[in-house]
Amino acid sequence: MSYLVLARKYRPRNFSQMVGQEHVVKALANALTQQRLHHAYLFTGTRGIGKTTVSRILAKSLNCVGADGQGGITATPCDVCPACTAIDAGRFADYVELDAASNRGVDEVQGLLEQAVYKPVQGRFKVFMIDEVHMLTNTAFNAMLKTLEEPPEYLKFVLATTDPQKVPVTVLSRCLQFNLRPMAPEVIGQHLAQVLAVESIAAEAQALRLIAHAARGSMRDALSLTDQAIAFGGGALQEEAVRQMLGSADRAHVFALVDALVQGDGQRVVQTTEALRVQGLSAAATLQDMVAVLQGVATAQVAPDAALLAGQSEPDATEMLRLAQAMPADEVQLLYSICLHGIEELGLAPDEYAALTMVLLRLLAFKPAAAGAEKKKLKPAEVVEACTPEAPSPSLQPPRTRASEPAAHAAPAPAPEHTSSPSPAPSSAPAPTRPAPPVRDAARAPEASHAPAPGDLRLPVRAPEDLMEKPAQTLVQPAQAATQTMSVPVRDLPQGDEPAAGAAGLAPTPEGDAWHALVQQLVAQQKIGALVRELALQSQLVARDGGHWHLRVENASLNQATTRERLRQALQEAGQASQISVEVGTVSDSPARRKAAAEVARQQRAEAIVHGDPQVQRLVREFGARIVPGSIRLA
Ligand SMILES: [Zn+2]
Structure with a gap:
């Protein structure tokens, strides 16, 4: 049997398996249970956080007939009835997914809308899912407005986009909008641990943490990276291999860099970046790690306990607490800001390590203490x-x-009267x-003060x-x-x-x-x-x-x-x-x-x-x- 990538194998099949999107799941489950269904949903959020998955589960919930063939609309699709299995397998005639990124024009949308005229052939509802809906042309949007506003009762629209700003207001106002959140690294890490336990693959906690952070909130990316790391590490997930795969610097380097910067030791900064170059570690990943460390340091400064809770490993948290005490808060902010902006700058430079060195030395040049x-x-x-x-x-x-x-000093009396009066007249009073x-x-002759006469009081x-x-x-x-x-x-x-x-x-x-x-x-x-x-x-x-x-x-x-x-x-x-x-x-x-x-x-x-x-x-x-x-x- 062919190998199924983790991201597809572990795609959630019902709402209870969805990770990290409880707010959306709860709202949809309640709507399904109470049968208060809207005719158009818009799911927003970055790639790989479950927009398509939610759409498929929704389609199953609407069409599931239960194991005995007698069930109705449900928040817990059975996964065994013909409708559920067909949707999971991608061959359910009444569930249509249109990728607007490659089907942008009015013709494609009209082709889809023409199907809306016919009642569902297999299930109770037709579900039209338009992914990356913001890519549609204006004409295409206009073509679907009418149907979107008053679709036949058997038709549900599910729109998904990574960029809701580009969706016309006329479309937004016709949809019930749900924002899917990027998942926290801890949530991703826990899920990866569960998946790997099921797969019987040994994994080091630090390796999982690295992948969870590198996925940047996307579960699909996390699972893809895990696949890649399993192949790279020969069947197991080890920190060293994952680090090498991601090209990320050992945190020890990052802490050494921050330390050198705190002490204003430019030579050590240059030596450490040189070491990174020799080891072939990514300059961008180094800056990203520094950003993460500095963020941890800033957090530790205001809430010393939170650093431990933020998903950092024990030694990292200890280092952050140490730096939190050693660094003034404004310096942390400055370093953070320069690192963050430095990441973009790396791409502009012909040599990313030279750019990294420059960014780090800039930290030195603008250090508040140095100022x-x-x-x-x-x-x-x-x-x-x-x-x-x-x-x-x-x-x-x-x-x-x-x-x-x-x-x-002995004659301060006239002064208050002075300050209170805006008129220049009293200036002669004292x-x-x-x-x-x-x-x-x-006042009269300033040049006199430049060449005062002998005996002048000011001399x-x-x-x-x-x-x-x-x-x-x-x-x-x-x-x-x-x-x-x-x-x-x-x-x-x-x-x-x-x-x-x-x-x-x-x-x-x-x-x-x-x-x-x-x-x-x-x-x-x-x-x-x-x-x-x-x-x-x-x-x-x-x-x-x-x-x-x-x-x-x-x-x-x-x-x-x-x-x-x-x-x-x-x-x-x-x-x-x-x-x-x-x-x-x-x-x-x-x-x-x-x-x-x-x-x-x-x-x-x-x-x-x-x-x-x-x-x-x-x-x-x-x-x-x-x-x-x-x-x-x-x-
Ligand atoms: Zn079912």
């Missing part, structure tokens, strides 16, 4: 830039004022207090080492006090000669000063991770209501509950806000805006220096040289 280190390296430069007296950022004015004039004169100087604080300390000094102040002392200078400054502020869409606010300083501190101390840092940098501090701070951000995707909560924790630890709320809206003063404005100003200064350079002017004058716009770049 933090980068930030750290840049920090001294940023501080110098922010504190250089020529820097246009208004944020450095308050520290200067305060540093030179401790008396400013004039009697000592910080005022430098401020007015700055001493221009020493770089003094300036370097400023951010820290600002931050030891309670934020509330900081705003009060800052409110005077920053309100006046934008009216001065500040081209950069407008250019970068920056409209400085007193709250912005405090927020900018605080965020700089959190970043410098590495108190906040990548996403939280981004939220902080892109946010504007709109108002402070005691310990409740109101922030605004333009990019809604940054405004996530977990990110907010971590920012709040960081602020609380820093002794600032105990509660924050973040709204989405237009931002005019965020730390990121300030940085951009400072950059624009630096660029303008650099260009001014180049244009003003006598040597350059001589080149222009005598040799007709031209400065190409945009070619002046900051080192």
Whole structure:
């Protein structure tokens, strides 16, 4: 007798044998039992999950006459009567399967509909099953609409599709729709174990797990892969052979790769991918395994018990729990995302292992921790830039004022009145207090601050080492006090000669000063991770209501509950806000805006220096040289 492939041999013959589609089976069985039958059903879902099988069982249920020939419509077809056996054997005249993928045209559909006129010859019902119905042409769809809406009472339609989006609404609305779900790997694994037990084939649990995952929710694929693995393994299913057949990397390699990435060990990453190449293991399967592992790690981070339940083997689950503790959650998310997108990229590269190496090294380049280190390296430069007296950022004015004039703290009284009044008039109010004169100087004639007269109050604080300390000094102040002392200078400054502020869409606010300083501190101390840092940098501090701070951000995707909560924790630890709320809206003063404005100003200064350079002017004058716009770049 010829060998029957497992997928056909173990195709379910009744509803009770259907695996993993309980919701559909229950609804259909109830409808059959109560004889409340719809005239058209639409089954949707990916390939190999039982659409055709359900259709055949439905046809048997409708036509079964029972072992004694007296039975009626039933949810439990007998499998022995002429109707049942004929449908199983594919020779029941009243059950027609049309594959729309190869019969797309109106002629085929009309040919089918012509048969609808005649009553069933063998059974009670004619059942027309149209598979991949979305492939039909529009004319073909239109041709069947009438019959689909009001078929003769002996006719049932069963439509099946992997792509319900492409089925016209006019058809969808005439059908009772059931969505068959992809099966979970555990369900597939259990079913495979049962099938192999019946077949008396030895199978290792890990081998079954590998196949169950590789089948991606399709039982037919799982059984086909099992057939293939039995042939490959010479009659038994062994993990090693299955792994080789699927070209999937040993999980140990995957964990080694993730470990190397966590430790930022690029050399080990390259060595491991080289080892994969030597063993001929698939790059795509490696990335898929990494995706699965990272997903397990992320799950383990939020629910440590679930990792064991997700069908992972014991050693894998242990490794995942270990990584879950070693990796920050945002890093897991980033690695997951890069791996997932990397899978598509493999096909574009001439050499998939080279592409794999690149994807993995990208993980290294974009690691949140690496970004933090980068930030750290840049920090001294940023501080110098922010504190250089020529820097246009208004944020450095308050520290200067305060540093030179401790008396400013003693006179916070006028400030609240200040912040509450939108009119520029009161800006002269604090004039009697000592910080005022430098401020007015700055507003009226900013160039004066670039070349201050001897004896100018601000002169001493221009020493770089003094300036370097400023951010820290600002931050030891309670934020509330900081705003009060800052409110005077920053309100006046934008009216001065500040081209950069407008250019970068920056409209400085007193709250912005405090927020900018605080965020700089959190970043410098590495108190906040990548996403939280981004939220902080892109946010504007709109108002402070005691310990409740109101922030605004333009990019809604940054405004996530977990990110907010971590920012709040960081602020609380820093002794600032105990509660924050973040709204989405237009931002005019965020730390990121300030940085951009400072950059624009630096660029303008650099260009001014180049244009003003006598040597350059001589080149222009005598040799007709031209400065190409945009070619002046900051080192
Ligand atoms: Zn029967």
